[in-house]
Amino acid sequence: MTAGAELTPTSYITHHLSFMQKSVGTGDFWVLHVDTIVTSVILGILAFGFLWWVVRGATAGVPNKRQAFVELAIEFIDDQVKGIFHGDRHAFVAPAALTVFVWVLLMNAMDFLPVDIMAKILGAMGLHEWRMVPTADVNTTFALALAVWFLMIFYSVKVKGLGGWIHELFCSPFGSNPLLWPANFLLNIIEYVSKPLSHSLRLYGNMYAGEIIFLLLGLWAATGLAGTVFGAILGAGWAIFHILIVVLQAFIFMMLTVVYLAMAHESH
């Protein structure tokens, strides 16, 4: 939207889907998405700062509304984790699940901000090309999924020992007969590859698609007043439906994290 005259649907969508990139080295890999990083870190600091602020003043007596709200969230997460993970969940898994849920929920919720208004505001601040939804950046979802993946391997090795883990790679799920080793190993490799892929791409795909649909609905505004009204109504409908997707995807991401970590703790 830098120049209204040359605005086409393609340029409009491309503009909204461009990251604010900053190259820190040579090659395609050494690039930072400043918008993704800054938005996600600000959201994280706000969310966990808020939690910390509430928790510091937490009382075992009658809680105030703020504390009751945070407790509600924590109890909700704790209940979910309790059903899946059988171990000392308070040591790591439950708080990690809380982190994932809160952070992903807030990053997803950025999708509610109206794209064009945000583009105007940020553009006025000199920030052209700023994508507000960090989870619509595959780097974010992959980062989270890979972190969970490493934690999964770490806990597998920690709980079963390195030998136990390697034994499991070759001897489950079919059995410990040497003839079955290749099949077992192949299946385990597929599982280890597919877990982070499905984990991250599910969230990314949902958020990216949601963003695209908002942009497509935004295009109605180019057809005149009637189109603008129509687009606004459709946009509101999609936004309402999107509330479900945002919360559901954050919840699914959290649940998968817990399931993967729980599986790593259990020996077959």
Next chain:
Amino acid sequence: MNINLTLISQAVAFAIFIWFTVRFVWPPLRNAIEIRQKTIADGLAAAERGKHDLELAARRSADVLRETKDKSAELLTQAERRAQQIVEDAKAAARVEADKVIASAKAEIDQEAERAKQQLRERVAELAVTGAEKILRREVNAAAHADMLSALKQEL
């Protein structure tokens, strides 16, 4: 879908946020919740105990009440019986006393009558003598007629 350094930085941010939550957010609130849960559980247990105690006390008070009622009823019958006894005793005593009074009165009356008869007897002899004296108009020897007079006295 271009993977780049953003992935690493996001993973680092994620790790830091997890560490922060594990270290600073989860444990204090968890503690507060657990302490409160314990307090509530204790309170509920105390309430349950209180209810039980109340039930026991109610049962005991009902027992005491019934016992007291029984005892008071017993006392009442005893008192009634005793009152009746007293009335009976009083009646008997009164009867005895009355009999005694009647007897003594009778005795006195008898005595009085006897005395009156005695006097009458004494006077009859005298009257007879006087009458005879008047009839005969002469002196009658009292000694000579003593036998007759005493016989007359006996007839009265």
